[in-house]
Amino acid sequence: MFGQKFSTAGNVTYRLGPMPSLTALIPNQPEFIIEVMPAKAPPASTQHHVTVRLDGGRHVADPAQLQIAEGDVVTWAAPDATTPPFTVDGTGPSGPFSSAAMRHEAIYTHVFTAPGDYHWVDAHGSSLAGDIHVNPVAGDTEQDRQAWLDSLRQGTLIHIQGTDFSPASVQLTVGMTVFWAVERTNGIAIADSRLAPNIPRLPEGTPMPT
C-alpha cells in the first residue's frame, strides 16, 4: 500500500502505471483527480482508500475522483494479488508526488509473505537502508493459526526523516506488515536489495551524509 498526505488545498491529478518512466509512454493512460478542500476546523486527518485494479491492461483507480479535506491521507492498494505492481505519480498544489520517489508525508507498506532475512534499500541509491528479519510461524494447530492471524493486526513502523531513520533492524513474523513513514526526504523508493543489486553499497561504518 502507498499513502500520501495532502496538506494544501487545491486539485491533485495523478496516474497509475507500472513505473513512472513507463506510465508516461502508455497512450490514453487515465488521469485521476483528488480535490483537496480547505479545512473548516482544526484538521482531524481522515484516511481515504483507493482500490487499484487492472482494466483492459491499464491500472485504474476506484473511485476515480475523490474529494478530501486538507490534512487527509489517501492510500492506494490492489486487493487482487494478481494485479501487477503499480506506482502512483501525480502533482498538486504542494508539487509533485510519487510512490517511486517518496518525499513528503508519504507511507509505504509491505506484507512479508516468506520467512528470511531482508535488507531494504533506497532504490535511488541513498544511504537509507535497514534489515528486516522475518521469522516463520510456529505451530500448525487451529489455535496456532488463530493466534498467528491475531498477531497480524500489529504493524511495525520505520520512521524516515531526512537521512535519519529508525529502527535500523526489525524482527517480525511472516505475514506481518511493515510501514515506512517517510516524513521528509529527497525522494526515496523502498526496495529489496536483491531486486536492486546494482545499487552501490556504502561500507559499514560510513557516516551518513548530512
Added chain:
Amino acid sequence: MTDILAAVDETDATDLIHEAEMVLGTQSASGSSSFGPFTAGYNASATFSGGSVTLSAPNVVHLTNCTLAYSLKFSFGIDLNKVIPPLCFPQVCIPIPFDGQICTPAFCITWPSITVPVSYSDTLTFSADFGVTVASSSSDWLVNFVVIGIPSLNLSATATGLLAAIGAAVTAIVSAVPLIGPFLALAIGAIMALITIAALTGWLGALLTPFVSGLTLTRPVPKQIQVSTTPAVTVSINSLTADVQVTDKNELVVSADI
C-alpha cells in the same frame, strides 16, 4: 529332413531368455490417467531381467522370478483452495508520526494451484508362461517367447513406496507456497488423504500391466552362419522350428533345415 537338431535344457533355456531380455532393452510408454481425484501425465519405462525357466511340454516355457525394473515420472495438479481454508488478513492500523492513524485494508488471498512432479523407480518380480514361435525377418530367424495370458503383478509393496514418494514430493512443493506455514500440515494431510493405496495400486497396475501383457522376448538366429573352415563355408538356414518337447526330459528343441 531336419539337418540340425539342437536341444537345450532348462539351464540353457534360461540363458536364452536372459539374452532375449537384453535384446528387448528398455520399453517406454507415456500418457495420462487418473488416480483418485487427480489426473497425472506420466512417462514410464521398464526393463526385464533375470528369472528361471522350467519347460513344460507341449510348448510352454515357465519363467519365474523375472525382475521388472520400472521408472515413473509423472505430475499432477492440485488447487490448494479446495483443500485448505482461505487466508484473510486483518486490517492493520498504526500511528504515524506526521498523521493520526493509518490502516491497511483487510484482504484475502487466493491459494495457488500447484503442480507436483514425482519421480519414482522400483522393481518387482513376476512369473509368466510363454509360448514359443518362430518368425522370419530379412536376416534372422526370430525365436519368439510370447507371454500367455496376463501375468499378475503384486503391486501392494511398490504402491506403498510410491505413496511415500508422493508424500515427499507434495511436502516439498507445498512448503514453498508463500504463507503456507501454519497451514502446511493441514494441506499435506488433506492432499494425502485423497490418495489411497487402493487407488495407487490400480493406477500402477494400469501403467505396468501393458509392459507384461503381450510381452514378447525374442532371440534372433542369423539365417546365414559363417563356419570357420578352410576355405570358409557359409551355411544358410532355410527353415527353423522351435518348441518344447518331451525327450528323456523336457527340452526346448530347435530344428533347422540348411
